Amino acid sequence: MVTFLAGGTGTPKLLYGGDPVFEPASSPVVCNTGDDVEMGGLVVCPDVDTVLFSEAELLDRERWWGIADDTTETHDAVQTLADEAGLEAGPRYLSEEAQTSGRDIARWRRFSGVAEFMELGDRDRAVHVTRTGLLDEGWTLTGVVETLADGLGVDRPVLPMSDDPVATIVHSEEGPMHFQEFWVYRRAEPAVEDVEFRGAEAAEPTDAALTALEEPVVVGPSNPVTSLGPMLAMDRFREALEATTVVAVSPFLEDRVFSGPAADLMAATGREPSTAGVAEAYPFADAFVLDDDDGTDLERPVVRTDVELGTPADGRRVCRAVREALERVGAEVA
Numbered sequence: 001m002v003t004f005l006a007g008g009t010g011t012p013k014l015l016y017g018g019d020p021v022f023e024p025a026s027s028p029v030v031c032n033t034g035d036d037v038e039m040g041g042l043v044v045c046p047d048v049d050t051v052l053f054s055e056a057e058l059l060d061r062e063r064w065w066g067i068a069d070d071t072t073e074t075h076d077a078v079q080t081l082a083d084e085a086g087l088e089a090g091p092r093y094l095s096e097e098a099q100t101s102g103r104d105i106a107r108w109r110r111f112s113g114v115a116e117f118m119e120l121g122d123r124d125r126a127v128h129v130t131r132t133g134l135l136d137e138g139w140t141l142t143g144v145v146e147t148l149a150d151g152l153g154v155d156r157p158v159l160p161m162s163d164d165p166v167a168t169i170v171h172s173e174e175g176p177m178h179f180q181e182f183w184v185y186r187r188a189e190p191a192v193e194d195v196e197f198r199g200a201e202a203a204e205p206t207d208a209a210l211t212a213l214e215e216p217v218v219v220g221p222s223n224p225v226t227s228l229g230p231m232l233a234m235d236r237f238r239e240a241l242e243a244t245t246v247v248a249v250s251p252f253l254e255d256r257v258f259s260g261p262a263a264d265l266m267a268a269t270g271r272e273p274s275t276a277g278v279a280e281a282y283p284f285a286d287a288f289v290l291d292d293d294d295g296t297d298l299e300r301p302v303v304r305t306d307v308e309l310g311t312p313a314d315g316r317r318v319c320r321a322v323r324e325a326l327e328r329v330g331a332e333v334a
Helices: 010-015 046-055 073-084 096-100 122-136 141-152 179-185 207-212 235-242 262-268 275-281 312-328
Strands: 003-006 029-031 037-039 042-044 158-160 167-172 175-178 192-198 217-219 246-249 287-291 302-305
Touching: 003 010, 003 046, 010 046, 010 312, 029 046, 042 122, 046 122, 046 141, 046 158, 073 122, 122 141, 141 158, 158 207, 167 179, 175 179, 192 262, 207 235, 246 312, 262 275, 275 287, 287 312, 302 312
Parallel strands: 003 029, 003 217, 029 158, 217 246, 246 287, 287 302
Antiparallel strands: 037 042, 167 175, 167 192
16 A cells, blocks of 8 residues: 645646556545635635545546536626625635634634635535535544545545644735635735644644555655645654655756745745755655656655656656655555
């Protein structure tokens, strides 16, 4: 068994087409939940859902978000009504008191449903409605995700990192904001000063996640700050990685990031935005997979390949390099 860590699109792209290399049923994915939000009373788990939809062959692979060919009639109607009623668009945070009362799983990341700033497709929304209803019935997030995976026909175990709330808060020149506001609505434009993982000090990894981390672990080419940061901010999660074999795929080609705001976020949090910076951020990693053109000299084993991802052939190629790296450091891979 091999366990993958996922945040954003990096790991779903890695696993797209990787089935002949890593059998889905024996290669669970532990997902970041620091990006989760509650919008209009619905709990939305972007990183979890990207993995679920990808594994169910439902994912919109043009955007790597949401369900392919989904309609947005409800979302469009919500925006139209807000406009006609003269309600200001954009992220509308609920009151400070509302951020910490009510449903614990959604603390510090509650938005009004007025003029939704995140586009939710109609079929996508059905997942959020079901998830929120089960949470309100007293289910854990882990149990909810397992049930959703069954309903979507997903063979690969998909595990939230924690059943406790952790919110990724970006501190910018324009003030603090949830990562989804920074990334989705502001398009990563405000200059970043720091990143906070609110609630991490009280959060615990789930038993299922910790059990999965007893196996060799693959860190996909995800953002080290906002995708892996919420996981590493939990002491027991980080200690579990230190105790097992870990291979990481760099999201950089030397000092060029493949996608997303990782470079700016790493620089803002005092890390060099490069492959070398990723290696410094992952002291627990035993080996790395780098691009053929990445000449970074690391004092750990390195396997090189073309790490550009987006097609099934790409996923198979990079997964083969990951398997080679695991075997090179003595991991037993079934």
